[in-house]
Amino acid sequence: MSNNRSLASLAVLGCLTLAGCATSTTVDNGYDPAQYLNRPIHAFNKGVDTALLRPLSKGYEAVVPATIKHVVNNEVRFLSLPGTFINSALQGNVERAGDTAARMVVNATLGGLGALDPATEMNIPEHDEDFGQTLAVWGARQGPYYELPLFGPSSARDFVGRAGDFMLSPLSYIGGGTTRLLLGPAKRVASIIDTRYQFGDAIDQALYETPDSYVTVRNLYLQRRNNAILNGEVDPDASPDIYEGGEF
Amino acid sequence: MNRRLFLAATASGVALVSSSRSAIAQDAAVAAQAHVRRISDDVLALIRSSASDAEKRITFMSMMDQNANMRQIAGFALGRYARTMPESLKPRYIEAFKRFVAATYVSRFSEYTGETIDVGSARPLNKGYSVETTLNRGSQPPFSVRWELSDRSGQLLVDDFVIEGISMAMSQRGEFTNLITSYGGDLEKFVQYLESRG
Numbered sequence: 001m002s003n004n005r006s007l008a009s010l011a012v013l014g015c016l017t018l019a020g021c022a023t024s025t026t027v028d029n030g031y032d033p034a035q036y037l038n039r040p041i042h043a044f045n046k047g048v049d050t051a052l053l054r055p056l057s058k059g060y061e062a063v064v065p066a067t068i069k070h071v072v073n074n075e076v077r078f079l080s081l082p083g084t085f086i087n088s089a090l091q092g093n094v095e096r097a098g099d100t101a102a103r104m105v106v107n108a109t110l111g112g113l114g115a116l117d118p119a120t121e122m123n124i125p126e127h128d129e130d131f132g133q134t135l136a137v138w139g140a141r142q143g144p145y146y147e148l149p150l151f152g153p154s155s156a157r158d159f160v161g162r163a164g165d166f167m168l169s170p171l172s173y174i175g176g177g178t179t180r181l182l183l184g185p186a187k188r189v190a191s192i193i194d195t196r197y198q199f200g201d202a203i204d205q206a207l208y209e210t211p212d213s214y215v216t217v218r219n220l221y222l223q224r225r226n227n228a229i230l231n232g233e234v235d236p237d238a239s240p241d242i243y244e245g246g247e248f
Numbered sequence: 249m250n251r252r253l254f255l256a257a258t259a260s261g262v263a264l265v266s267s268s269r270s271a272i273a274q275d276a277a278v279a280a281q282a283h284v285r286r287i288s289d290d291v292l293a294l295i296r297s298s299a300s301d302a303e304k305r306i307t308f309m310s311m312m313d314q315n316a317n318m319r320q321i322a323g324f325a326l327g328r329y330a331r332t333m334p335e336s337l338k339p340r341y342i343e344a345f346k347r348f349v350a351a352t353y354v355s356r357f358s359e360y361t362g363e364t365i366d367v368g369s370a371r372p373l374n375k376g377y378s379v380e381t382t383l384n385r386g387s388q389p390p391f392s393v394r395w396e397l398s399d400r401s402g403q404l405l406v407d408d409f410v411i412e413g414i415s416m417a418m419s420q421r422g423e424f425t426n427l428i429t430s431y432g433g434d435l436e437k438f439v440q441y442l443e444s445r446g
Contacts, residue, residue: 219422227413248323
């Protein structure tokens with residue numbers, strides 16, 4: 001938290017001294033006072049994608065057999081279940097916690113420790129909850145938008161959420177010595193490659209085919225997060241209306 | 249037309265939207281649902297057709313003209329600049345906007361092949377109606393797509409659609425307002441950019 005606060009004060013300090021903050025910091029889905037800091041980080045992240053992630057994902061797509069890609073995806077989703085379970089419980093969402101517990105049990109046993117996904121065939125709903133969403137449900141505000149080096153789009157709230165997720169994750173505690181040291185990062189690498197592969201076209205489009213990929217990524221991220229926090233139950237009457245500015 | 253017959257016709261996927269103005273008044277949410285079903289069927293058929301991309305663009309543009317409130321969406325996408333755009337520039341902008349949107353969507357058609365769409369429940373909103381649909385993508389996880397429609401233009405048209413929480417109108421607005429600001433508010437320059445992309 002204190003780390004985050006100092007980042008925020010750094011941003012404020014920057015606004016007092018740099019011309020980059022002359023434009024409005026309020027954006028469609030929140031506010032972005034640290035844009036002058038975020039943009040170079042975005043350029044760096046995009047460079048990492050161009051040089052590393054995108055080629056890696058294309059190679060993964062071309063070389064790795066479909067069955068293995070399927071298993072990797074199942075495992076990545078399986079290993080995120082404990083986090084979803086804990087956060088559903090922290091949010092007081094009994095239904096989601098129950099679904100997630102059932103999914104864990106079924107896929108751990110019949111699914112061979114998550115390699116297969118019989119829970120989906122049994123129509124057990126799948127959810128995705130993290131500590132950033134929990135903080136939002138508890139009433140924490142989104143705060144400034146930040147793009148983090150390597151981790152990508154985030155916000156003050158989601159930045160704190162990440163730290164919480166790390167501490168809540170069973171992978172941070174399982175085993176000892178090398179196992180504990182490697183399991184978390186291994187899951188993280190698999191998850192990054194799997195995500196870059198699963199959403200390859202959408203990510204390519206956002207990063208490489210838009211006039212300003214920084215704005216596109218920010219916009220998509222903040223809308224997605226808001227939707228995740230509300231569990232998809234956004235009130236359409238509260239969302240922006242194409243007639244809000246009068247007839248065009 | 250009696251209501252039960254209308255429901256039965258809707259359920260069997262027959263589009264009665266244009267021929268039953270009174271039914272729309274009676275049960276507009278059901279009409280909105282039928283409208284969405286017809287549009288999604290048309291789009292899926294277009295995706296699967298063997299036409300060239302250029303041909304698909306033309307078809308897609310006329311589908312948008314008939315089924316979506318393109319003028320109003322174009323205005324919304326300008327954000328605060330909608331008020332400053334001179335009337336004389338609007339026709340050019342709206343045309344460029346449609347071409348730009350059609351080009352963007354048609355270029356992504358190739359990612360979709362074996363998809364099916366389940367049209368779910370419709371419900372009335374203050375501003376119109378919303379219809380929930382699910383896009384099934386074979387082995388990949390399905391997408392939820394929420395359509396928003398209204399008849400505020402005088403006929404039932406699509407106002408926006410929201411894919412997994414991402415509003416297409418909002419996303420477009422975020423990009424456009426940012427671009428216009430980077431052009432120092434020069435709307436003529438912005439329209440030229442759009443024309444070059446469409």
